[in-house]
Amino acid sequence: MKNIAFIGAGSMAEAIISGICRNHTADPADVSVLNKSDDERLVFLGDAYGVATTGSAREKLKEAELIVLAVKPKDAVTAMAEIAPFVPPHAAVLSVIAGIPISAIEAGLGCRAVARSMPNTSAAIGRSATGVAWNDHVTDEQKTAIRSLLASIGTVAEVTEDELHAVTALSGSGPAxxxxxxxxxxxxxxxAGLGQATARDLIIQTIEGAGAMLRSSGAEPADLRMDVTSPGGTTEAGIQGLREGGFQEAVSRCIRQAEQRSRELGAVPAVPPRLR
Structure with missing residues (x-):
């Protein structure tokens, strides 16, 4: 997909731009970035990735095939109102904004192809776990292009828009x-007596190793856990401590409360009456 216009120049926009350039998903010359303020940030992105950030960026917006909305949620309505006169009718929209439903984007930018996604902060190193949902106007060709773009920052799972609340709770907030x-x-x-540097190195490798085992082995998490757990051994004692502390219940409560909060945020009207 050519002529990709980013609205917003923050960390998520940079993560996707970096992934696009690293994986040759698009030519940097076909990528433009618009930002309401912070010209220094635009200069940095232009110098670092070779994307258009100057006056030509607005002209490129008029020719864009894909608009990537990457502003803060509180700025979404204003941003859509400002770009709406310049967005071509055929352009699809990919939102990476938390809490803004597809219906609000359709209200702000008109009836068009809209994809709503939920990456996480690991996008910065190309290891995001991203969920994406579509409206009925997204074509198969557009889906392929958007999946390719999101795959440049990690793995992609297609879900319904309603399921994005669970995705937000699980992988969107998951790194935290x-x-x-x-x-x-x-x-x-x-x-227990370990130095901080030693403990951190061991923890990082343990988390990385366990994740790699989950992916490469294809085994169930419970089976991998049991492989480590010898009867009467140290792991069994540690697992018992987690059970006594209500570990599973705490994790379940964590996901439920995060999902509920996502639904609450998504229920807040995002588009003022004049744009409806």
Missing amino acids: YIYYLAEALEDAARA
């Missing part, structure tokens, strides 16, 4: 849960 677990492991390891 893993970091929280790493914090707890590090604190416990230091209390």
Whole structure:
């Protein structure tokens, strides 16, 4: 897909642009970035990736085949209102904005192909777990192009828009849960006498190794857990401690509450009456 216009120049926009360039998904000359403010940021992106960020970026918007909405949720309505007169009728829209439903994007930019996605912060290193949902106007060709673009920052799962709330709770917020677990492991390891640097190295490798085992083995998590758990051994004792602490219930509550919050945020009217 040629002529990709990014609206917003933050970390998620940069992660996708970096992935596009790294994987040759699109020619940087066909990518433009618009941002309401922070010219220094635009200069950086132009210098780092060779994308258009100057006055020509607005002209490229008029020829765009794909618009990537990557602004903050609070700025989404204003951003859509500002670009609406320049967006060509045939252009598809890919949103990476949390909490803004497809219906709000359709209201702001008209009846057109819209994809709504939920990447996570690991997109910065090309390891995002991203969910994407489509409206009925997205063609098979557009889906292929958008999947390719999102695959440049990690794995992609197609879901319904309603399922994006669960995706947000699971993988959108998921890195924070893993970091929280790493914090707890590090604190416990230091209390047991390990130095911080040693503990962190061991924790990072343990998390990476377990994830790699899940992916490469194809085994069920429970089976992999049992492979490590010898009767009467140290792992069994540790698992018992987690059970006594209500580990599974806490994880379940974590996902439920995050999903509910996603639904609450998505229910807030995102488009003022004048744009409806």
